[in-house]
Amino acid sequence: MRLSLFFCLFLSPVVLADDLPGSSDLPILPRFAHAEIVDYSDAADVERRYPRGELRRISGQLRVEREVLAEGRLRALTYRLPDGHSPSEALAHARKTLLDGGAQLLYWCEGRECGSSNLWANALFGNAKLFGPDERQSFILLRLAEPQQNSLLALYGITRGNRRVYLQVEQLDADQAVADQLPTASTLLRQLRVHGDLKLPQLSELDTQWSELLARTLNLDSTLRVSLTGPQAEAWRAALVEQGVRSSRLEAGSGGAAGLQLQSLP
Template sequence: MHSLALLTLACFSPASFAADVPGSRDLERVPRMPDAQIVDYRQTTDLERIYPLGSIRKISGQLRFDGQVDARGNTTSVTYELPPEHSAIQAFTAAREALQKQDAQLLFWCQARDCGESSLWANEVFGNAKLYGADNGQSYLLLRLAPPADNTLIALYGITRGNRKAYLHVEQFEANASLGNLLPTSATLLRQLKDTGVLDLPRLVGEPDETWLRLLSRALNLDTGLRVTVAGPQAEAWRQALIDQGVRAARMEAARGDAAGLHLELLR
């Protein structure tokens, strides 16, 4: 009887009744990791929001980063505590892949110490102390949704705290006005290429664009050991233009394919 009583108590322990915070819900575009729990949910309207496009640091009491998206609009944020069997990077990767399948454009992606101090992301950017953890246990990504929802941004922040609890913070920002032309950083393009093996740029359908040429050539020259195939309707023109921008010809091969725009693939 004693062991049965213990078993009964275990089955109905407080953890078994763990529930999302009242009034919370998942964001439509980001699937929830199995057994994850919403521990923080916030909605704000018509507020100014700044999303960094670079590693953050504090100098003389002021936040500093290389670039930013600054706009006014409505924000919905969801913070998940992950079950012990799932890590922050697993949840972060699953969310990123789901958004990329919806053709969301990556604007800035950093991991670990490349992001700066976790305390600044938690307290200054997201205003949520639950997100403070080890600097080398963090990941941040800012994406722009595909048209016609391209005035919406989604920020992802994954973190493992010192107590080993892992969290994924998902924030959706709907701007009141057009966000205009937003470009990814070269380091983000390189991280995407190295992590996923491909760089798909379906909007680059025409002749090589000077701005994108600079971004891509810088990205490829950040790691001169990488070799890629270049595919798309204007593949050879892009390849030659990248050579003119200083990327060694031996590092790029033109490839056949039915890519809608420019498509780079890592040669392993």
């Protein structure tokens, strides 16, 4: 029922009478129902540094543990969402739509885990409308699927102190190939907790970097048990045990889709 509600809340790309003149939605992402575009830009040769960790300022300099750097065409939209809705609703649907379409989630943070909302609003996006309480923010960064694998999609949502809700959506189409980036362990753990599963179709063979990352992910929550399915499920299970995950937390099954899939167990 809840998922159906999300689909009802979204519309095909459309221009509303209250939208900023000359603005338009991104073709890849339909807008939240009754949301209006309040800021819009479309520019070539823009450089963006998207954080993959807490955003903070140290000695006057913007600092982040990990980031994705890209340059190219940047389309940026700021939506005001209708009263009574939260940015998490919009982000939840966008996340599911894009992941089902093959996009890779590189980073996902919520609340104070993201760092300072003031820095996100003013230092990163250059839009004071996006400033609000740190605990009411959320951010996701995705790399789109082929043939748009050199495009990044960033979404930042905030509920301001006056209860107005804004959603920043940016698509950067890079001029150069975007370097491969592994998701953060905290992002993968959040996916498992919220969605209940983690689909990794690209992992058709055992990969050392990914086995280390998945082990770090599972060891962030020692109570989490998962099943592994896919052609190499037994090999992945053995690799995770070797990386320090207790064998009692892992079940391996046969069949399933290509690659590797993790599913949380009760």
